Amino acid sequence: MSNKILDIKNLNAFYQNHQILHDVTLNFFSNKATAIMGPSGCGKTTFIRCINRMHELDPKAKVTGEIILHNQNTLDMDSILVRRKIGMVFQRANPFPTMSIYDNVLAGYKLNGIKKSRDEKDEIVQDSLEKAGLWHEVKDFLHRKGTLLSGGQQQRLCIARSLAMKTEILLLDEPTSALDPYATANIEELIEELKKDVTIIIVTHNMSQAARVTDYTAFLYEGKLIEFGETEKLFTVPKHKMTEEYLAGRFG
Amino acid sequence: MKNDIFFRKLQSSFFFLVMLVLSLMVFLPLICILYYVISRGIKAINLDFFTQIPSHVGDSGGGVLNAIMGSFYMVFLSIIIAVPWGLSAGIFLYDAPDDSRFAYLLRLSVDIIQSIPSIVIGIVAYVWFVMPMQKFSALSGSFALAIMMLPMIVRSTEETLRLIPKTLKEASLALGVPHYTTLFKIMIPSGVSGILTGGALSIGRVVGETAPLIFTAFGSPYLVHNILKPMDALPLLIYNCAMSPYESWHTLAWGASLILIFFTLCINLLIKIIVKKWEVVL
Missing domain, CATH: 1.20.5 (Single alpha-helices involved in coiled-coils or other helix-helix interfaces)
Known part of the structure; x- marks a missing residue:
């Protein structure tokens, strides 16, 4: 069994009077990829947005429970610090339109006022872009606008931007839902590589994607965790009847 | 059929x-x-027109340098007053929760200010500034103009920021960037063309205003550089000269009208340039 990195206990999430997540308890293991799967509206996105405290951005939202990272409950930590440790990549690529590719990668440092020397910056940019599998495509025009890249490249730029902050966990919220099959395959290959450096939690609609790239899968239905386990087992011999029906395409 | x-x-x-x-x-x-x-x-229009002040009554020639400079000073001053003021309110409105009653009232007030006749704003500025100071001044005129600029700046700032995808804000927040840093370093730079356009439009709106200046800046036939003294402005000069019985002053008024129109044309052009040059492709 690998090391636990994130320990989630009795997580409940609310929006106004509506409860979105009910007592979700599960663990994430370091340097593994975990898929969060389930039908639309089951709370997948809310779940990962709780992990990096994005859910509470809306004053009407509330979260209770524990999310333990290195023996510390992130829900008690300063949300800004949590977000620097747990990066997030969104459904639609969102590079900063006013910044070059180079500055986009360094955005986390620049915007937080963390000074770096020229050499350090060059190193971070190259390292992050290499990890995101984008270096060879963009190394000759790092000072062009990030928004001029293709959709798949933009998404990898966003991954590089998160990696640059030396995050430990990377949350991917349906990162390929707006991409073509070729770019999707690229990102999927990348996830395999990224596991060397970070722990990956990926929300996906696409069951075959979950089966291809992840080690563990959590199946959520109506805000409740129905089943969690190793991807291979969950897909071949699901313990729960609902999981089986979902995988067979009978609902969702 | x-x-x-x-x-x-x-x-x-x-x-x-x-x-x-x-x-x-x-x-x-x-x-x-x-x-x-x-x-x-x-x-x-000749060299004298741009370098001289109006001639004495009855003499021909003279220029409108006093009014050009006066308009420049007052518009400049009103920008300095209105831009930080309106920008802050616009950002505040963008940032306020949807159900905020205060934001609702603020929006309503801005719309009401927008529809107040400019002459009324002039009278209010007279009561607020000219009466306590006991003299007409360019400063009071600038305040009147600033109040007129305010609604456009507030609304264009808010609306421009609203057009920027929320995902951009989230991307920044997810990097652990604090809320206000995100606003000032990501959202505002991304909306700079819209905000500048609003500013330029508001200049275009006030540069030709006569009514708010009649009771405040009052006008002056001399070249004045002191903002605490009465000062002339192009629309004021047009108003005063056109009402006069002298042919040479009528000519000045026509000339001043021409440069005023030319100036507003330039502002419209400027807006086109701003949009083209500063537009951020999202």
């Missing part, structure tokens, strides 16, 4: 013709104004 289709086609061409003629007539006032102002004003 055939007759029916013919009639319909006739009807359709008739309406097309009516709309074409009425559309063409939209040009008419502009062409008339431009023709009138240019043909009369061009005679006034």
Whole structure:
């Protein structure tokens, strides 16, 4: 069994009077990829947005429970610090339109006022872009606008931007839902590589994607965790009847 | 049946013709104004016009340097007052929760200010600034103009920020960037063209205003550099000179009208340039 990195206990999430997540308890293991799967509206996105405290951005939202990272409950930590440790990549690529590719990668440092020397910056940019599998495509025009890249490249730029902050966990919220099959395959290959450096939690609609790239899968239905386990087992011999029906395409 | 289709086609061409003629007539006032102002004003334009102050009563010649400088000072000052003021309110409105009553009231107030006649704003500025200071001043005129600029700056700031995808804000927040840093370093730079356009439009709105200045800046035939003294402005000079019985002053008024129109044209051009140069592709 690998090391636990994130320990989630009795997580409940609310929006106004509506409860979105009910007592979700599960663990994430370091340097593994975990898929969060389930039908639309089951709370997948809310779940990962709780992990990096994005859910509470809306004053009407509330979260209770524990999310333990290195023996510390992130829900008690300063949300800004949590977000620097747990990066997030969104459904639609969102590079900063006013910044070059180079500055986009360094955005986390620049915007937080963390000074770096020229050499350090060059190193971070190259390292992050290499990890995101984008270096060879963009190394000759790092000072062009990030928004001029293709959709798949933009998404990898966003991954590089998160990696640059030396995050430990990377949350991917349906990162390929707006991409073509070729770019999707690229990102999927990348996830395999990224596991060397970070722990990956990926929300996906696409069951075959979950089966291809992840080690563990959590199946959520109506805000409740129905089943969690190793991807291979969950897909071949699901313990729960609902999981089986979902995988067979009978609902969702 | 055939007759029916013919009639319909006739009807359709008739309406097309009516709309074409009425559309063409939209040009008419502009062409008339431009023709009138240019043909009369061009005679006034020479070097003296830009370097001299108005001549004494009865003498010919003279220029409108005092009004050009006065307009420049007052518009500049009103920008300094209105931009930080309006920008802050606009950002605040963007940032306020949807159900905030205070934001609702603020938006309503901004809309009301927008629709207050400029002469009333002039009178209010008179009561607030001229009466306590016991003298007319360019500063009080600038305040009146700033109040007129305010609604446009507030609304354009808020609306521009709203057009920027929320995902951009989330991307920044997810990097652990604090809320206000995100606003000032990501959202505002991304909306800079819209915000600047709003600012330029508001300048265009106030540069030709006479009414708020009558009771505040009052006007002055001399070249004044002190913002605490009465000062002239192009629209004020036009108003005063056109009311006078002297032919040479009438010429000055036409010349001043011409440069005022030219100036607003430049602002419109400036807006086009801003949008082209600063537009951020999202």
